[in-house]
Amino acid sequence: MKHTFIKDVLLNKKKWLNKSVTVCGWVRTSRDSKTVAFLEINDGSSFKHMQVILDKEIIKNFNELLPLCTSVKVTGKCVEAQNNSDVLEINAEKVEILGSCPPEYPIQKKPHTLEFLRTMPHLRVRTNTFSAMFRIRHALSEAIHRYFWDNDYMYVHTPIITGSDCEGAGEIFKVTTIGYDAKNKFKSEADYYANDFFGCQAGLTVSGQLEGEVMALAYGKIYTFGPTFRAENSNTSRHAAEFWQIEPEVAFAEIDDIIEIATAMIKYIVKFVLEKCPDELALFERFYEKGLIAKLQNVVDSEFEKLDYTKAIDILKKSGKEFVYPVEWGCDLQSEHERYLTDEVFKCPVFVVHYPKDLKSFYMKQNPDGKTVSATDLLVPGVGEIIGCSEREADYEKLKQAILDRGMNLSDYDNYLDLRKFGTVPHSGFGLGLERMLMYITGIGNIRDTAIYPRAKGELR
Numbered sequence: 001m002k003h004t005f006i007k008d009v010l011l012n013k014k015k016w017l018n019k020s021v022t023v024c025g026w027v028r029t030s031r032d033s034k035t036v037a038f039l040e041i042n043d044g045s046s047f048k049h050m051q052v053i054l055d056k057e058i059i060k061n062f063n064e065l066l067p068l069c070t071s072v073k074v075t076g077k078c079v080e081a082q083n084n085s086d087v088l089e090i091n092a093e094k095v096e097i098l099g100s101c102p103p104e105y106p107i108q109k110k111p112h113t114l115e116f117l118r119t120m121p122h123l124r125v126r127t128n129t130f131s132a133m134f135r136i137r138h139a140l141s142e143a144i145h146r147y148f149w150d151n152d153y154m155y156v157h158t159p160i161i162t163g164s165d166c167e168g169a170g171e172i173f174k175v176t177t178i179g180y181d182a183k184n185k186f187k188s189e190a191d192y193y194a195n196d197f198f199g200c201q202a203g204l205t206v207s208g209q210l211e212g213e214v215m216a217l218a219y220g221k222i223y224t225f226g227p228t229f230r231a232e233n234s235n236t237s238r239h240a241a242e243f244w245q246i247e248p249e250v251a252f253a254e255i256d257d258i259i260e261i262a263t264a265m266i267k268y269i270v271k272f273v274l275e276k277c278p279d280e281l282a283l284f285e286r287f288y289e290k291g292l293i294a295k296l297q298n299v300v301d302s303e304f305e306k307l308d309y310t311k312a313i314d315i316l317k318k319s320g321k322e323f324v325y326p327v328e329w330g331c332d333l334q335s336e337h338e339r340y341l342t343d344e345v346f347k348c349p350v351f352v353v354h355y356p357k358d359l360k361s362f363y364m365k366q367n368p369d370g371k372t373v374s375a376t377d378l379l380v381p382g383v384g385e386i387i388g389c390s391e392r393e394a395d396y397e398k399l400k401q402a403i404l405d406r407g408m409n410l411s412d413y414d415n416y417l418d419l420r421k422f423g424t425v426p427h428s429g430f431g432l433g434l435e436r437m438l439m440y441i442t443g444i445g446n447i448r449d450t451a452i453y454p455r456a457k458g459e460l461r
């Protein structure tokens with residue numbers, strides 16, 4: 001269909017002023033007045049809509065064009081908008097209806113709650129909030145790839161179906177073609193799955209890290225960017241069953257090196273979104289988080305805090321707060337604890353470093369104190385953890401023992417152990433959750449509003 005994209009017209013005033021143009025789009029707002037009617041249409045090429053003026057003498061069927069989400073093809077002359085000479089609007093000469101939209105279309109011109117919009121994921125993408133969200137998601141993904149490209153990382157694709165549990169938390173979705181068979185329920189799991197597609201138990205990956213390490217120990221600096229899956233039994237506003245993770249893995253990097261890399265990457269991607277998506281961010285600033293843009297600018301301009309886990313426990317104990325989960329050295333930081341540290345004490349991103357080893361996964365480098373590991377989480381105000389990060393245990397014997405201590409199967413990790421046998425080196429990596437990062441960047445409070453079809457317990461559309 002021969003037409004010009006709205007973005008082209010909006011961005012190139014000189015080229016289009018007083019010229020005739022044909023644009024397509026959906027009616028996003030409409031207003032009727034005495035002799036003219038106004039449409040704002042959007043074809044997806046731009047966050048901003050294009051205003052179309054309908055002279056009722058010329059466009060006789062203007063009434064049929066007013067229902068929201070009617071799809072149209074408009075031909076007319078580009079003129080300076082009356083209220084803002086910097087932008088163009090179109091004086092329609094001919095309007096063709098491509099698809100009408102009946103009045104039961106559920107998204108009308110009134111405020112709708114995010115909860116209401118969640119019931120119609122296929123339609124909410126047409127609203128301004130979700131247009132801003134998905135444009136930022138797109139820009140953020142581009143920023144991430146650019147950061148790694150500019151810094152000589154190799155993008156690697158790790159498998160989605162795996163036989164290992166990287167985080168050792170037993171939150172794996174099983175992948176099976178035989179399903180559950182009551183007749184066989186007394187067999188051991190291993191026997192049972194011997195008849196399955198892979199001849200063993202398989203699942204959806206919770207993290208690409210283990211395969212990422214394989215690649216990093218051949219190519220130095222790599223990153224993954226792909227979907228990961230967790231059957232977490234928690235129904236919270238920041239847990240999804242399917243989420244995208246960005247996992248760089250860097251050979252010859254120790255914990256402080258990887259913290260520097262994570263900091264640089266976060267600053268880079270936030271700066272990129274600030275530059276590329278000012279209109280989208282303005283929407284979130286206006287409707288979802290006052291001070292959002294200043295907060296993001298501050299992320300770019302200021303240092304992040306770095307805080308020992310032991311010190312964090314001290315601060316929490318001295319806070320005088322009544323936490324639901326009591327605080328003792330050795331306890332995991334719950335979201336209420338993270339929130340206190342980020343929202344009330346530091347008010348900026350905070351790396352909490354050197355967690356107790358019993359809280360963390362088998363692969364993390366054990367510190368000489370025998371109690372903690374070289375691991376850090378990056379916590380941010382309003383969201384909590386957005387990055388899980390560690391130096392990896394590079395010593396064969398210590399790693400083997402950590403696997404055994406957790407009752408895990410050594411044979412499932414033979415490749416992984418080999419990496420420590422054949423030319424082991426210090427190396428480190430981290431995982432950034434894309435949707436958590438989006439929550440932080442947009443101020444949206446629920447992870448379900450960062451993905452097209454969010455996956456969570458009991459929720460599959």
Ligand code: 4AD
Nearest residue numbers: 207209239240243247386387388429430431433436
């Ligand atoms: O802290 P996690 O579990 O770390 C790992 O998976 C490591 N293997 C990463 C690595 O070192 N390569 O998860 C990393 C990040 C979290 O900080 C969080 O942002 C996100 O992934 N995440 C989730 N996001 C949404 N829903 C969930 N259920 C998430 N679980 C983790």
Ligand code: MG
Nearest residue numbers: 377385387388
């Ligand atoms: Mg974590």
